Amino acid sequence: MxxxxxxxxxxxxxxxxxxxxxxxxxxxxxxxxxxxxxxxxxxxxxxxxxxxxxxxxxxxxxxxxxxxxxxxxxxxRQRGQRxxxxxxxxxxxxxxxxxxxEHAYDDLAGSALRFLADRLGDEAVADFARSQVSALVSRLTPIMREVPEDQRLRVLAEALSADGYAASASKTGTGGEQLCQHHCPVAHVAAAFPQLCEAETEAFGQLLGTPVQRLATIAHGDGICTTHVSPRHHRESKESGR
Incomplete structure (x- = not known):
């Protein structure tokens, strides 16, 4: 709308x-x-x-x-005792x-990606998807260096909202955080080309500096796109185990 x-x-x-x-x-x-x-x-x-x-x-x-x-x-949904x-x-x-x-040009974008996949293969679509999110990474990386780690997800959510994704950030009961995107301007295209969601998830992990996991996507029929953000110590434990 x-x-x-x-x-x-x-x-x-x-x-x-x-x-x-x-x-x-x-x-x-x-x-x-x-x-x-x-x-x-x-x-x-x-x-x-x-x-x-x-x-x-x-x-x-x-x-x-x-x-x-x-x-x-x-x-x-009922939680616990009714x-x-x-x-x-x-x-x-x-x-x-x-x-x-939805933004306009969904059909044109889908046709262009199908043409790219047919001519150059799925990896070319993945490269295109990464190039699309690279602007977000370039724009936010300097900012992420300046803000406290516990504020990074909020900064990311605000940037995504400005780009039309209606994003919000919240804490989880396990000590992690959750990023919710209530709108996806490219949902119809991403349903056919999951490389778009995969590249976006990779970018989130890069910007936040900690492992992230996509739990749900609008492109796959879920109500919102949900990404779990692991606590900081998960990253530190992985690095110490190398």
Whole structure:
């Protein structure tokens, strides 16, 4: 979904349905959709709190987005012993909704990579993928040298968000960290060419200076791209064992 002056620029059919909606309503609906995209499956109550909307207003926007096929209802996973009552209903972005956010030229990029693979082989695609992320590495390497190690993932997440990946960083219970990318501008292309995800993961490890492991990707059908970042001592123990 692309936002222009506060509105949602969706496919033509959705745009025609939205033509009768007042501009203020379209702007709020765009904000609802973007929050669902960036923060993963969320409840209606959480959306209302973030946007300052009444339950009735949230429901109106959610119903419209559901009708357009932009979002879908999901059931919250139960952790530990189940409590009383029904599990909270969550709302997540659909493939159609995510594709509305996609940058243009997916088809052209896919065709170009297929041409490259056919003429020069898969390794040429891998080389191309590494060249694409090299700009990120070059840009952030000097910065990473200047910031404390415990701030590197935050810096990386902010850089990725600026590039359109809606990234966030968090701590894990095992002492490591987790990088989540709630949007992937090249998801459709990466689904056919995993070398793009592999090169990106390699770049993350290089920038953070510690082992990383990709746990999930939007390209493979997961809701978000999730990367586990090992604690610093994992790297130090590997180096001491050489």
């Amino acid at each position: 692309k936002y222009v002056t506060g509105t949602v620029n969706t496919r033509e059919s959705a745009a025609s349905r939205a033509s009768a909606v007042p501009p203020a309503e379209r702007g709020t609906r765009a904000r609802v959709a973007r929050l669902i995209l960036e923060h993963g499956p969320v409840t209606a109550a959480a959306l209302g709190e973030r946007l300052g909307l009444t339950p009735a207003a949230v429901r109106r926007h959610l119903d419209a987005l559901l009708t357009e096929g932009m979002i879908e209802p999901r059931t919250a 409590g009383r009552g029904r599990p909270a209903k969550l709302f997540g972005i659909t493939d159609a909704g995510r594709s509305a956010f």
